[in-house]
Amino acid sequence: MDDRSETQLQPDLEPNLVEAILREAGPSPTQDALLPILHAVQGQVGHISKETIRSIADAMNLSRAEVQGVVSFYDDFREAPSAKHVVQLCMAEACQAVGCRALAAHAKSQLGVDFGEATPDGAVEIKAVYCFGNCATGPTIRIGNRVHGRVSPERFDALVAPLRSGGRSA
Ligand code: FES
Numbered sequence: 001m002d003d004r005s006e007t008q009l010q011p012d013l014e015p016n017l018v019e020a021i022l023r024e025a026g027p028s029p030t031q032d033a034l035l036p037i038l039h040a041v042q043g044q045v046g047h048i049s050k051e052t053i054r055s056i057a058d059a060m061n062l063s064r065a066e067v068q069g070v071v072s073f074y075d076d077f078r079e080a081p082s083a084k085h086v087v088q089l090c091m092a093e094a095c096q097a098v099g100c101r102a103l104a105a106h107a108k109s110q111l112g113v114d115f116g117e118a119t120p121d122g123a124v125e126i127k128a129v130y131c132f133g134n135c136a137t138g139p140t141i142r143i144g145n146r147v148h149g150r151v152s153p154e155r156f157d158a159l160v161a162p163l164r165s166g167g168r169s170a
Contacts (some may be wrong), residue, residue, distance in 0.1 A: 014045050018052050022059045024159045029060050038077055047078040066170040083118035083125035085163040088142040092131040093167060095138035104128070111160070120157045 021040045025033045037056060048071050057064045059167050071077045089104050104115075107126050111119050118125040134140040137149030143159060151159070 009049065015055070016054065017041075017044055020054050020078075022055065025059075026044060031060070031062070034060060034062070034067065038071060038074075042077050047081050049079065052101075055111050080118070081122070084123050085143065087160060088127045088129045088132075088165075090130065090132055090138060090140040091128045092135070094131075094135035095140055098138045100139040103141075103151060103153060107156055107160075110153075110157060116169070119164070121164065124160060135160075150163055 012166065018041055018118055021037055021044065022029070024040075025037055029037065034056070037060075038048060039050055043054075045052070051068045053064055053071060057067045060067075071079060073093055080127075086109070089100060089107060091100055104126075108114055111124060111126060113119055113124075113126060115128045129142070132140050132147050134147050134149050139149075139151050139161070141148050141151050141156065143163070148155070148159060
């Protein structure tokens with residue numbers, strides 16, 4: 001199953017869509033319109049790129065840093081398209097006691113990405129989360145809708161390998 005819940009567009013459609021969203025907001029949108037505009041872009045485009053941040057800042061007479069600050073502050077907004085599969089690793093206390101930090105280091109090194117980044121093939125992204133309620137059998141990860149407990153580095157590799165070769169996240 002594809003984990004993506006957001007829309008992903010062809011890159012050349014993004015500017016037109018952003019332009020339409022800004023047009024919809026009126027000729028000189030006030031700062032109150034920023035969050036609704038960002039939500040509309042996130043919902044329709046699937047992420048908010050640097051180019052989009054520039055377009056929004058120009059249209060609203062804001063600095064890019066102001067728009068960027070809002071995008072970075074809210075977890076709802078992504079600055080890059082999400083990967084096909086998101087692997088969530090629990091980094092909360094009980095999982096820390098049983099080695100989730102070492103597991104996260106292994107995941108980062110195996111995939112060559114940090115939290116919040118997708119592998120270059122767009123197949124897998126890792127994300128830090130804080131507790132799945134599976135604390136007694138950590139380290140815990142979640143792939144798609146399925147929670148996996150007692151995940152060793154070897155088990156992590158075995159669970160993630162099929163995702164990178166086009167498999168499903170069960
Ligand atoms: S602390 Fe990891 S599942 Fe609760």
